[in-house]
Amino acid sequence: MSNEGRFIDNLRAIALHPAARGLADDAAVLEVGGEALVLTHDMLVEGVHVLPDQDPADIAWKLVATNLSDLAAKGAEPLGVLLGHMLGRDDDRFAHGLVEVLGRYGVPLLGGDTVSGGPPRSWGLTAIGRATHRPVPSRSGAGLGDGVWVTGAVGAAMLGFEAVRDGSGSDASAYLRPQPRLAEGVQLAPLVTAIMDVSDGLLLDAFRLAEASSATVAIDSAAVPIAAPEQRRWDALRWGDDYELLFTLPADQAPQIPATRIGMVEPQSFVPLFVDGQPIANAQGLGYQHG
Amino acid sequence: MSNEGRFIDNLRAIALHPAARGLADDAAVLEVGGEALVLTHDMLVEGVHVLPDQDPADIAWKLVATNLSDLAAKGAEPLGVLLGHMLGRDDDRFAHGLVEVLGRYGVPLLGGDTVSGGPPRSWGLTAIGRATHRPVPSRSGAGLGDGVWVTGAVGAAMLGFEAVRDGSGSDASAYLRPQPRLAEGVQLAPLVTAIMDVSDGLLLDAFRLAEASSATVAIDSAAVPIAAPEQRRWDALRWGDDYELLFTLPADQAPQIPATRIGMVEPQSFVPLFVDGQPIANAQGLGYQHG
Numbered sequence: 182m183s184n185e186g187r188f189i190d191n192l193r194a195i196a197l198h199p200a201a202r203g204l205a206d207d208a209a210v211l212e213v214g215g216e217a218l219v220l221t222h223d224m225l226v227e228g229v230h231v232l233p234d235q236d237p238a239d240i241a242w243k244l245v246a247t248n249l250s251d252l253a254a255k256g257a258e259p260l261g262v263l264l265g266h267m268l269g270r271d272d273d274r275f276a277h278g279l280v281e282v283l284g285r286y287g288v289p290l291l292g293g294d295t296v297s298g299g300p301p302r303s304w305g306l307t308a309i310g311r312a313t314h315r316p317v318p319s320r321s322g323a324g325l326g327d328g329v330w331v332t333g334a335v336g337a338a339m340l341g342f343e344a345v346r347d348g349s350g351s352d353a354s355a356y357l358r359p360q361p362r363l364a365e366g367v368q369l370a371p372l373v374t375a376i377m378d379v380s381d382g383l384l385l386d387a388f389r390l391a392e393a394s395s396a397t398v399a400i401d402s403a404a405v406p407i408a409a410p411e412q413r414r415w416d417a418l419r420w421g422d423d424y425e426l427l428f429t430l431p432a433d434q435a436p437q438i439p440a441t442r443i444g445m446v447e448p449q450s451f452v453p454l455f456v457d458g459q460p461i462a463n464a465q466g467l468g469y470q471h472g
Numbered sequence: 473m474s475n476e477g478r479f480i481d482n483l484r485a486i487a488l489h490p491a492a493r494g495l496a497d498d499a500a501v502l503e504v505g506g507e508a509l510v511l512t513h514d515m516l517v518e519g520v521h522v523l524p525d526q527d528p529a530d531i532a533w534k535l536v537a538t539n540l541s542d543l544a545a546k547g548a549e550p551l552g553v554l555l556g557h558m559l560g561r562d563d564d565r566f567a568h569g570l571v572e573v574l575g576r577y578g579v580p581l582l583g584g585d586t587v588s589g590g591p592p593r594s595w596g597l598t599a600i601g602r603a604t605h606r607p608v609p610s611r612s613g614a615g616l617g618d619g620v621w622v623t624g625a626v627g628a629a630m631l632g633f634e635a636v637r638d639g640s641g642s643d644a645s646a647y648l649r650p651q652p653r654l655a656e657g658v659q660l661a662p663l664v665t666a667i668m669d670v671s672d673g674l675l676l677d678a679f680r681l682a683e684a685s686s687a688t689v690a691i692d693s694a695a696v697p698i699a700a701p702e703q704r705r706w707d708a709l710r711w712g713d714d715y716e717l718l719f720t721l722p723a724d725q726a727p728q729i730p731a732t733r734i735g736m737v738e739p740q741s742f743v744p745l746f747v748d749g750q751p752i753a754n755a756q757g758l759g760y761q762h763g
Contacts, residue, residue, distance in 0.1 A: 298592055
């Protein structure tokens, strides 16, 4: 079991804390004053989630964008963010990227904290949004016979990562500056039976969606749009950081936004996931398990 | 100028970002669905805010309690928290303290993130609350002639810190497990002209309240209740971590909770703060400037 799994099990064992799963799963939904608020918090750590010598402007962008992607998967419109920032060299670049990404998505910086510390430095970001559709969709509603869909293509972030790592000079923006699918999430929220963002790899996240829905998902790997050479298809399906939306719709429905049908929901089987008819019994090696 | 000040100035310079001050000041207030939400985020860093070998259960307690104290200073009742947790040894102790403090104040863990990383480890916590009184009080409303008040006594956390540092075995609970004044904050919110929690030292926080209110505060140091020997009075007034509430009331009013009048608000002078008639021109050395 992972350290994360152990930590969450500790929380559960001590008090059966009802929200302990919240640490690993969906963004939180909080009902306040007739609105459903959506809350998410992610941390980035130097050397774990961030490459050495990465431009702090890109770190700030990704920190915000990944949290906004969690809001997108709930069909929420962002209301603001709170930042936990560990001060360091190049703080002007971090501030620059922060202002860029907040401006791009029209999100105010509500508050936060600045601390000294590190190396390694770490950052935390909380995003808060307002759900545009009730009930708020989750990853757990996929039903028998539903179609499985994905927005965009996967694999672009993988190529971007490799460009940065190898210093090849190729376009790395998909990796460095992901673009959360906020508008698509709002459009999809009233239609989907289940939805999540693809942060850790399409196959791993499909596995998780199936588990959360107590269903079995069958993926046709050839149907998945990839933004990489064909011989990298399998890598692209397992690489994370693309921040597309993975969702299920009743069999007779299609989304009103560009998306591709990549599989269907089958009766619950002995495994959560089939890929090209092959059963996948556990998530090991299926995607990128963030530290 | 501090690194924090530079970072915030960077945010301002780049885009005159309206909420850049939020990083250093009051908890954020967000109007949603007819309610005023109060949001706060604090980080703790090993070696900066946390003593070596400190029980992780106490770290978890303090992380939650200090954020709840920010809610208390807004008269807000907590709705939940999100945790950014860096995994490490003794995670069972951290989980234990987390469940203790959340249970004590009846606050759910809504979600968050777990990451690997460190040393030094760091933690972030976001607390969200619902304001019980509108307008939501802030530190900026102190008016001429108001009385200046404080709940409880200051200096207990200082003695607790020294007990831990020196291994004396004396009671260190005031330092390790501060108790946010949530009930008092709710009672005070409709009455106060300004309010904040005393996290960084009574004199420093009084200086900040005066600056935020564009006023001058005069403190009578002998009137301040201290939980330390009389010869440590000056230390107690400058030590932080007590998490009492500092507030101002119109001159003819007294609070309905136990509190002590320690000064008054004077016409704005050439300095924000007088202590026993002595002008204090800047905050240097006045309290504990958290890293």
